[in-house]
Amino acid sequence: MGTTQLESVPEPKYWHLKTVLSEALDSEFSVGEILPNERDLAARFGVARATLRQALEQLELEGRLQRRRGVGTTVAPPRVGVAVGTEQHAWPGAAGDAWQPLDCTESVPPSAVAAALETGADESVHTVRRSRVSHGQPVAAELLYVPASSVPDLSGIDAPSGPARARAVLRELQRLELEGEDRAVELGSASAGDAKELDRLPGAPVLVVTTRFFAEGRTAALSVATYRADTCRLTFADSGGVEIHHGPERQAS
Amino acid sequence: MGTTQLESVPEPKYWHLKTVLSEALDSEFSVGEILPNERDLAARFGVARATLRQALEQLELEGRLQRRRGVGTTVAPPRVGVAVGTEQHAWPGAAGDAWQPLDCTESVPPSAVAAALETGADESVHTVRRSRVSHGQPVAAELLYVPASSVPDLSGIDAPSGPARARAVLRELQRLELEGEDRAVELGSASAGDAKELDRLPGAPVLVVTTRFFAEGRTAALSVATYRADTCRLTFADSGGVEIHHGPERQAS
Numbered sequence: 001m002g003t004t005q006l007e008s009v010p011e012p013k014y015w016h017l018k019t020v021l022s023e024a025l026d027s028e029f030s031v032g033e034i035l036p037n038e039r040d041l042a043a044r045f046g047v048a049r050a051t052l053r054q055a056l057e058q059l060e061l062e063g064r065l066q067r068r069r070g071v072g073t074t075v076a077p078p079r080v081g082v083a084v085g086t087e088q089h090a091w092p093g094a095a096g097d098a099w100q101p102l103d104c105t106e107s108v109p110p111s112a113v114a115a116a117l118e119t120g121a122d123e124s125v126h127t128v129r130r131s132r133v134s135h136g137q138p139v140a141a142e143l144l145y146v147p148a149s150s151v152p153d154l155s156g157i158d159a160p161s162g163p164a165r166a167r168a169v170l171r172e173l174q175r176l177e178l179e180g181e182d183r184a185v186e187l188g189s190a191s192a193g194d195a196k197e198l199d200r201l202p203g204a205p206v207l208v209v210t211t212r213f214f215a216e217g218r219t220a221a222l223s224v225a226t227y228r229a230d231t232c233r234l235t236f237a238d239s240g241g242v243e244i245h246h247g248p249e250r251q252a253s
Numbered sequence: 254m255g256t257t258q259l260e261s262v263p264e265p266k267y268w269h270l271k272t273v274l275s276e277a278l279d280s281e282f283s284v285g286e287i288l289p290n291e292r293d294l295a296a297r298f299g300v301a302r303a304t305l306r307q308a309l310e311q312l313e314l315e316g317r318l319q320r321r322r323g324v325g326t327t328v329a330p331p332r333v334g335v336a337v338g339t340e341q342h343a344w345p346g347a348a349g350d351a352w353q354p355l356d357c358t359e360s361v362p363p364s365a366v367a368a369a370l371e372t373g374a375d376e377s378v379h380t381v382r383r384s385r386v387s388h389g390q391p392v393a394a395e396l397l398y399v400p401a402s403s404v405p406d407l408s409g410i411d412a413p414s415g416p417a418r419a420r421a422v423l424r425e426l427q428r429l430e431l432e433g434e435d436r437a438v439e440l441g442s443a444s445a446g447d448a449k450e451l452d453r454l455p456g457a458p459v460l461v462v463t464t465r466f467f468a469e470g471r472t473a474a475l476s477v478a479t480y481r482a483d484t485c486r487l488t489f490a491d492s493g494g495v496e497i498h499h500g501p502e503r504q505a506s
Contacts, residue, residue, distance in 0.1 A: 015444065015445055057456070058442045061442040063439070079439060085489070183489040184486045185460065186485070187440070187458060187483075191268065192265060202268060203268075203314075207440065229439070229440040232439070234438045234439065
């Protein structure tokens with residue numbers, strides 16, 4: 001069997017069930033509605049509960065269903081498009097930035113961050129914590145790592161901690177000329193801290209966006225942003241400023 | 254307890270174990286090495302097997318471990334950075350495109366695709382299937398949907414099917430002036446067909462990149478690309494052509 005024969009790949013039973021369930025969600029259920037319990041659903045579709053559970057897990061992964069403790073399984077609203085990056089290159093905290101600074105600490109970053117920033121293994125960096133809210137819901141949590149060398153004129157006196165300290169670091173960072181940035185997206189799992197902030201269970205799948213900001217020929221700051229994978233689709237506006245009428249945002253599935 | 258008190262969030266036991274295991278992977282194991290069985294690992298770290306399994310699942314989600322049927326759990330190589338999009342806007346199939354055309358069929362696309370392309374509900378579109386290989390490994394599978402109106406001069410005679418047909422569709426598409434494109438990334442699960450092509454199990458988490466190509470004031474083509482989430486980090490070069498010396502690519506965790 002050649003790999004070009006898509007039609008001839010047998011689909012597992014739960015996959016077929018997933019498709020049937022997906023259509024039922026579209027036609028019979030509304031957003032937020034609680035699904036019948038597993039026993040009733042399995043009986044209705046004539047499948048084993050293990051098969052049903054696999055199909056429900058797939059639909060959860062695809063953002064069609066939400067499982068919440070004490071509530072049950074509900075029909076999820078369509079994923080929200082969350083813009084990542086900016087049309088114009090800009091430092092974090094520049095005008096129009098969607099992130100809210102929460103606090104700022106000095107701490108030794110994870111070794112991969114230290115390597116990217118070329119700081120010493122035990123060297124503390126400013127760690128700005130920010131959060132992002134979209135449509136009233138927390139969608140992302142960020143740690144922005146800024147080595148002391150990127151903000152040489154930062155004074156420890158006027159704003160030693162909290163959001164004011166975070167804003168002071170961002171303000172000082174903007175004195176550097178931003179030469180470029182790059183970005184990577186990968187799958188991760190929510191730490192306990194992120195999970196709490198994002199209203200998820202620890203270990204839930206998340207989309208991790210790592211952004212490197214370049215200035216003076218080096219990585220002057222590094223952002224690790226954790227987005228909810230269940231409710232977000234990350235959008236990259238890349239159309240060169242062309243005005244486009246946008247079609248429906250739902251994922252092709 | 255305020256949400257700004259990161260330190261005071263209690264980490265679940267498996268999360269702590271995950272960190273410890275992660276350090277052990279760095280210091281004691283090499284890439285490709287098979288981990289001891291669950292019973293031995295649980296004994297070594299003094300945890301219940303359920304806790305161990307949760308930690309292993311997290312490490313798998315983060316791309317540190319691979320579980321393969323008949324082999325066991327092995328230490329995964331670092332994720333490969335896979336460039337998404339181009340510095341210069343270009344149609345699929347233009348010079349430098351990393352995708353290999355496999356075949357082309359005419360079929361009715363999923364309803365969300367039809368809506369984005371503004372084709373009729375039962376209207377067939379050209380569906381080009383392409384695959385992408387990086388470092389000798391299949392990393393992504395794509396379906397590129399092209400309505401007949403975007404390739405009006407396509408002839409059905411000289412290349413009715415297969416890769417030649419796919420190339421003919423791409424060639425005709427390039428006659429249009431590309432006005433812009435946009436891109437969204439979200440979490441999905443591998444269909445049976447994608448799973449086979451990507452050497453994964455059906456239902457495995459994948460990163461789905463949807464790209465809309467705009468021409469003549471409308472969406473002239475739509476690409477749905479499915480990337481392996483375990484081995485790939487998607488990179489978005491966005492540095493405006495600045496030459497940067499790149500640091501280590503490993504995710505900060």
